[in-house]
Amino acid sequence: MVPTITAFEQSPDRGQGLARDMPVRWALEEVGQPYNVRLVSFSAMKETTHRALHPFGQIPTYEEGDLALFESGAIVLHIAERHAGLLPQDANARARAITWMFAAIATVEPPIVQREAAMYLERDKTWYEERLPLIEDRIRSRLDDLSMRLGDADWLDDVFSAGDLLMVQVLRRLGGSNILEQYPTLAAYVARGEARPAFKRAFDAQLAVFTGQATG
Amino acid sequence: MVPTITAFEQSPDRGQGLARDMPVRWALEEVGQPYNVRLVSFSAMKETTHRALHPFGQIPTYEEGDLALFESGAIVLHIAERHAGLLPQDANARARAITWMFAAIATVEPPIVQREAAMYLERDKTWYEERLPLIEDRIRSRLDDLSMRLGDADWLDDVFSAGDLLMVQVLRRLGGSNILEQYPTLAAYVARGEARPAFKRAFDAQLAVFTGQATG
Numbered sequence: 001m002v003p004t005i006t007a008f009e010q011s012p013d014r015g016q017g018l019a020r021d022m023p024v025r026w027a028l029e030e031v032g033q034p035y036n037v038r039l040v041s042f043s044a045m046k047e048t049t050h051r052a053l054h055p056f057g058q059i060p061t062y063e064e065g066d067l068a069l070f071e072s073g074a075i076v077l078h079i080a081e082r083h084a085g086l087l088p089q090d091a092n093a094r095a096r097a098i099t100w101m102f103a104a105i106a107t108v109e110p111p112i113v114q115r116e117a118a119m120y121l122e123r124d125k126t127w128y129e130e131r132l133p134l135i136e137d138r139i140r141s142r143l144d145d146l147s148m149r150l151g152d153a154d155w156l157d158d159v160f161s162a163g164d165l166l167m168v169q170v171l172r173r174l175g176g177s178n179i180l181e182q183y184p185t186l187a188a189y190v191a192r193g194e195a196r197p198a199f200k201r202a203f204d205a206q207l208a209v210f211t212g213q214a215t216g
Numbered sequence: 217m218v219p220t221i222t223a224f225e226q227s228p229d230r231g232q233g234l235a236r237d238m239p240v241r242w243a244l245e246e247v248g249q250p251y252n253v254r255l256v257s258f259s260a261m262k263e264t265t266h267r268a269l270h271p272f273g274q275i276p277t278y279e280e281g282d283l284a285l286f287e288s289g290a291i292v293l294h295i296a297e298r299h300a301g302l303l304p305q306d307a308n309a310r311a312r313a314i315t316w317m318f319a320a321i322a323t324v325e326p327p328i329v330q331r332e333a334a335m336y337l338e339r340d341k342t343w344y345e346e347r348l349p350l351i352e353d354r355i356r357s358r359l360d361d362l363s364m365r366l367g368d369a370d371w372l373d374d375v376f377s378a379g380d381l382l383m384v385q386v387l388r389r390l391g392g393s394n395i396l397e398q399y400p401t402l403a404a405y406v407a408r409g410e411a412r413p414a415f416k417r418a419f420d421a422q423l424a425v426f427t428g429q430a431t432g
Contacts, residue, residue, distance in 0.1 A: 051364075051365075053360065055319075055361050055364070055365035056319070056323055056358065056361045056362075057361065058323075067306060067308045067311060069311055069312065069315050069318050070315060070319070071315050071318040071322060071323065072322075073318040073321075073322055074311070074314050074315040074317070074319075077318075078311050078314070079315060092282060092283045095283060095285055095290070095294050096283075096285065098290050098293060098294070099285050099286060099287050099290040099291075101290070102287035102288050102289040102290040102321070103271075103272070103286070103290075105289075105318070105321060105322050106287060106288075106289055106321050106322075106325075107272055107274075107287065108331065109322075110326050110330075113326065114330065121350070122347075122350075125343070125346075125347075126342075126343065126380075127341065127342065127343035127346075127347065129339075130227075130343075131338075131341075131343065134337070134338075142272065145267075145271050145272045145273065145310075146271065146272075148267075148271070149271035151266075164389075184423040187332075
């Protein structure tokens with residue numbers, strides 16, 4: 001059965017692949033699972049029909065027969081559990097990979113999203129210029145720890161996993177900030193993720209929505 | 217094998233059970249799994265020995281034989297996968313419960329933690345009084361959606377699950393804010409969680425560390 005995901009009808013990031021459908025597309029491409037995409041407008045996202053799928057009126061959602069899921073992290077884990085390629089076979093290694101999924105979402109992402117929120121929502125506030133460096137210090141604190149753990153390894157725990165997928169996607173949000181560039185090993189880690197054929201296919205697919213080249 | 221978790225040697229919240237060991241203790245109590253606790257000082261958390269277990273120098277960690285995990289959400293999921301009681305048997309219901317775990321951490325918690333961060337880190341800033349209501353508006357936006365989805369149900373998806381455990385724990389962080397009180401059905405939902413015998417045992421155990429009544 002081919003699952004259907006939802007994505008923005010209009011790209012808020014002009015096709016940079018930072019919307020939450022991107023990690024889901026990437027995961028589906030990694031495991032070789034074809035998928036359908038239903039595009040949703042900003043207004044339709046807030047209506048009852050979509051909220052039945054996503055209580056918070058956002059994208060992505062994931063529908064597969066009787067199953068309807070939301071939350072990109074949960075959808076990536078669902079895909080990873082049902083197909084080979086995103087979680088190790090060994091039980092302990094699998095649990096560690098899932099730990100990195102949660103670390104990406106719960107520990108590394110929050111200050112990065114706060115920085116974006118400040119730029120979108122507080123740019124006209126008197127405190128914007130003074131507060132932004134405080135947020136960036138919190139980001140650097142996380143990146144200090146993350147780069148120390150990664151060391152000179154290719155991936156966070158031996159082989160590429162759903163944990164790396166989510167972590168790379170979180171770090172990609174720092175593009176243009178000049179923060180990631182201060183961590184050469186993390187920048188190289190992100191580049192390794194972006195070089196994966198599955199990433200490229202997913203990126204091209206979400207970009208095609210914005211450039212009008214979508215064929216689905 | 218009895219797992220060992222880590223918790224703060226000194227309670228930063230004076231035993232309110234808001235530290236990240238609380239959801240792990242609660243999950244272990246729900247499934248009836250005994251556990252050991254190793255207390256860690258704030259300075260020891262940042263040292264190499266602890267960072268080998270937790271790259272971000274925090275608590276909790278979870279050790280069980282050769283396995284070492286961090287991130288409370290990942291640890292709760294690990295416990296839920298290995299014991300009955302926190303995830304439904306039905307595959308679709310199980311996936312939905314995991315979706316609520318991610319929703320608690322990725323969607324509902326961030327503005328709630330931002331409010332705490334503002335209160336801890338920005339209380340002396342000129343912008344504190346003006347910015348706090350903006351954060352609280354973001355919290356209310358999430359609670360509007362969550363209360364609409366919960367409706368008059370006891371739990372988010374039929375039976376109590378690890379998704380409810382994490383969501384209740386996230387909402388407990390609003391204690392004293394007078395925000396949760398504006399959502400009577402959510403306040404009742406939190407009260408239902410706190411009334412569970414497993415919650416009470418976990419709460420008492422973390423409180424005993426602070427009051428010096430710990431027997432472990």
